[in-house]
Amino acid sequence: MKNRILLILFVVIVNTIYAQDYKYGKVSKEEVLELSHPTNPEANAAFLFKSSNTYYDYKKDRGFVLTTDVHERIKIYNQDGFDWATKEISLYNSGSDKEEVVGIRGETYNIEEGELISQKLSKDGIFDVEVNKYRSKEKITMPALKEGSVIEYKYTIISPFIFTVDKMELQNTIPIKRLETQIIIPEYFIFQKHSNPKSPLTFKIQESQKNTSHTNTSIERKGWNVISHSRSTSKLEYRENIYRIEEENIPALKKEEYVDYLKNYAAFLSWELLYTKFPSGAIENYSETWEDVVNKIYNNSEFGQELSITKYFDDDLDEVLKGKSIPKDKMNIIFQFVKDKVKWNDYVGYYSENGVRDAYKEGNGNIADINLMLTSMLKYAGLDANPILISTKDNGIPIYPSRTGFNYVVASVKLNNKIIILDASQKYNNPGMLSEHARNWMGRLVREDGSSEWVDLMGKEVSEYRTNLRVQIEDDLTIKGKVTNILDGYYAKEFREEKNNLGGENYIQQLEEDKGDIKISNIETKNKEILDQDIRESYDFDLNNGIEKIGNNLYLKPLFFLTKDSNPFKSDERNYPIFFKYPSIVSNTVHVKIPDAYEVESMPENQIITVNNDGAVFKLIVAATGKYLKIDSEFKINTVIYLPEEYETLKNFYSSMIEKNLETIVLKKTS
């Protein structure tokens, strides 16, 4: 922390010396001549200046519109930064209203023969692409780009959606040298601001106020035919709140493997509308407490109403529920019924798209269609069922009571004081399971009475993958053996999703991959479609190069082909937490029959390695009894999230585990 303060001080001083001019068009020669980023030499590009100014503009014919002026100056250090010379502006279209972009200007700056020259962005470089019904993109690509070029552009976005203020982006995947971002909000709109708790960066927000007034003159015509004109002048005066951030040298967001979603760690400031109070009207609440959020969601016809209608399914469901009286059985059969009946059309959302009735009839729908239908059926069956609002990984995390923070919904049932999550959008989901994209931190369980609570989505249920390997070494040192795999939980779900469609030969090929000179036969897979049972897969094999004979000794890896030999963590350092998909146990038991003419010369010592108070545990136990070797290896992940500070420990843990699994058993010839 101390270092950071020093760095900021230093930077401030340096910047004063150079006295950069950030006015549009005032690109300096020095900026174009700079060869690499002073503090991050690996950056391919950097924002020299990034500014946005958002304000409510009063138009006499439309009332308020939300206007954002954007001005960005980007340094392109090398060819790998060329992508930054193409800017995409995403625009929303609600059908009746749409955002638009105006006043696009741009320039590319280069040095030629010692002179700073600029080239204007022309119309050829601006494209309007319609992405879908609701979204279009304005694409800008800058001309005359070279390594070293500085590009600068500005534009204005005009939005009729005055109740939604976009997130202020405070960090990007390239460094930002100077950031100026500001929003001016009339007193009629009361927003609450929230910064990303997952980002370690903090920003100082300067707050101030100003007075604004508009004078309106309007001519009104009266009568069927024009009889009279009346001219009226009205003056609109109000106060505005200004929030401003100025910051220097914001580091780049770094890409790392095993991050749940990189953008979740970017610094930003988001704006949640609490309420509006216009001079002429009463306070209108938008959201404030969870209770408000929940009530609003329930009051929306695409949520509350969809939950309450039962007519379309009651006859069918009565039939399904016939003879079922135990709540758990009811839950299971309804869950299966919805999974069979309605398929997911790949759209997320917590509002029903086509309506549950149509979804039921058509057999497909969005996430809300499916899971709200499921919830109302569970309620119909007398279970304590409620929806849970979720934000998927690529949607960030809801950090304050808000409707817009969520984009996904699942059902839940409370059984024996335990909440069971149900997501009927995936064929191979069992009760309690979520798809990976939805397994994002916490969800909000919302009840019709307005109460709500957080529910853990990461899951505590342990998924197990158990392997039993029997090995017999023949006289010619080939190996015959049999493998039995037993999978439950998410392992079983993943197996079904990946392999249930796989044809015979492809299945064998996939099994044989990376196992050396192997021939697999007699594959048997049980419970592929019986979801409440474990997957049981077994096969026989003949392996040719599974054992090494050097001199008079035989060398064998204790786990044969069951182990990986390289550490998944290869990076030196870590900035963001490490996420494992779910708590898990991977266990391997190997039985080896020692060939007649051999005996054990040496075996690996038994070992248990743990990390982070049993957050992860590995053990290897090798035992020899008579002509048999028994090897037990078990790897447990109990804690699924590790902080960057724990990275080194975790990496070393993996490294020791892999080493241990690769230690060799030596058999020597009996004389």
Place this chain on the structure above:
Amino acid sequence: MRFKALVAIILFVNSPYIFCQDDSLSITNIPLELLENSNSVIRNESISIEIDDVDKMTIQTKRIVTVLNNSGDDQVSSLEFYNNNLTIKKQSAVVYNALGKEVKKYKQKDFKDVSAVSSNDLFTDNRVSYLDYTPTSYPYTILYNSEVVSKNTIFIQSWSPVDRTSQSVQETSYKLTNPKSIPLRIKETNIDSSIVNSGDKFNVKYSASNIAALKGEHLSPRIWDYIPKVKIALQDFALAGVKGSASNWQDLGQWQYDHLLVNKNELSPETIAEVRDLTMGVKEPMEKARLIYEYMQAKTRYISIQLGIGGWMPMNALEVDNLGYGDCKALTNYTYSLLESQGIKSYYTVVYAGEEKRDIDGEFASMQGNHVILTIPQENENIYLECTSQTAPFNYLGDFTDNRNVLLIKPSGGEIIKTKKYEFDENIQENSIELFLNANGDFEGDFKRISKGIQYGNTYGLERIAFKAQKIYYRKHLSYLKKLEIDSLTFLNSKKDKIFTEKMAIAGSNFGSVAGKRLLIPLSIVNVETEETPRYLDRNLPLEILRGKTIKNKTVLNIPAEYIVESIPENIELQNKFGSFKMEIKEENKKIIVNQTYILKDGLWEKEAYEDFRKFMIQLKTFSNQKAVIISN
């Protein structure tokens, strides 16, 4: 309720027509052999093209596809692209369940309409109208109908009874009617007697039935090289309103030159002067060309914009000069213009690009290819320029456009030539590694790698990535070396000779695997990269190795003072029609020295050879995985 369910069942069984049940669409009518290895079955497909005029044709498509599982969802092809020259007149679809009962109907307005802009394009005016159907159960059947009118008669859809793997075909037919009797050219490839041809001189008609699904197999020829195919072209045609006439490559090339390329070469006097100054005093014309190519690389970047006839016509050189970007056509034409300004002749060259090599059909003139490069004709070996890369060396194609038939478009017409082939003895990778081992498993040493030919193209990009990413790359590449640290990393990219050299000091720990007082040490620290050869119960396709290579590894291991060598493997030499592998291991003064040479030759062999090749790969892996044993004394 029970009563209702009962009624439904009775109705369903007795009067299927109420539900629009079409028994013929029931999956029970699919012959068993068509279900094997397939994700979907084309039940009935008919494509009917009517040539209304030189610049107008109507294409009617009817396709009934039964999808057997979710991998088959993408094989229905219920979509049409459209633009100013291609109009969708009709589009509809009906979905049936497994028994042939109608489930859902789609009219044209129910199709989704989006811009056909791909992740590679910045912009295109092509759009696509597609059926967005969420299957509710498998199998299901889709009947798709469309009618499209095209002004671009230069593109006549070719016909293949089957054109992808994992899809079988029950019935398929193709018909082209040509009431104005415009002369046609037809070329059949791999058409055998199972395919019925009932066309005549001016009309085309083919049909085929009961074709089992093709299986994709590793190291086999590409699908377009072995499937049956009929190509059709009109002698008189139009493209975006421009008419033409051609019956061979000479004429078609001429037409392309005259209508798409000519007069696109204007440059500003300033640019011409700049290029002249740049090459001033350089005598050797190809040295001039190299300077001009590098000038172009520094000045431009690749951006794909496909607009109207611009989809086939390059942007003016002047415009590229001004904007500093363009697509492959624009950048190639720009380079052509720059070279021309200095009196160097070159030709716009159309190619099918991709690692999976594909030829422009030299025997059949039609609009082909998906990429453009530039050829500078030379007496001995032509020079080829890839103009969309800012980093490729002068005259380097790599595996993107090597060794394949391409179309040169000359002012005097079209000509088919073959691009450079990289031979096994040109694609060289030489690794040398020396390690000093410590009794506690730590090691340090150095690693050097030299890459040439195709291998050059696979490695030279390493120079441009961040050091952190480089470290991760080497940790994956040298995965035997645990806790690998890298220091003094240097790269030497000799663009002129197209040789890339990497050098580094390395250190780490946990070398070898512990076996009591013994240590097993790997002898191929740089993996001998073998081809992936899954086992096939029944191999159908020939074996093809597209590119050969030569890998040389020299490994020197200095063992710890406390250890002595207990055993080292014997020398090995393998040789066969696919190549060779040689491994020499010797021990001298506590050093283990290993020399490996692996040669893989390119070639095409009958399918029986696959199993031999697979054995060769297994041997290679087994031998190169051998270990030396050292023991503490």
